[in-house]
């Protein structure tokens with residue numbers, strides 16, 4: 522939670538196929554959280570797509586860790602890409618993307634301007650250590666460090 526975002530637990534962002542990338546640090550964190558060896562975690566819960574591991578989708582079309590009415594069942598161990606929403610690269614760089622994100626996600630403060638959203642988002646990502654560490658392994662929507670450089 523921060524000044525421009527407060528998740529309403531609607532689950533929209535946990536729905537869909539193949540969007541939740543597991544970079545090496547995510548695999549380590551979520552495996553430890555679940556008390557599993559990484560290879561066991563991968564076998565049970567991940568798929569490889571375009572060279573990156575991603576969390577499996579359940580038969581209901583949601584992330585396999587999403588529980589209807591309860592939200593994320595691995596909240597403390599969830600990947601950086603889930604922690605970074607709604608401060609994705611596109612939403613920080615483009616006002617139209619932010620407009621669409623507001624329609625999709627009721628947790629984004631509807632009245633926030635793009636400039637304030639982008640400034641708050643960069644501050645949040647820096648503070649939380651949620652920048653892309655390696656473009657070949659990190660989720661494409663994570664912001665690269667140079668985007669958040671203090672000028």
Ligand code: SF4
Nearest residue numbers: 528529532534626628
């Ligand atoms: S779409 Fe927004 S409000 Fe809904 S669960 Fe995701 S972050 Fe929370």
Ligand code: SF4
Nearest residue numbers: 535584586587593603
């Ligand atoms: S790991 Fe949690 S927050 Fe991320 S998509 Fe799955 S249920 Fe949603």
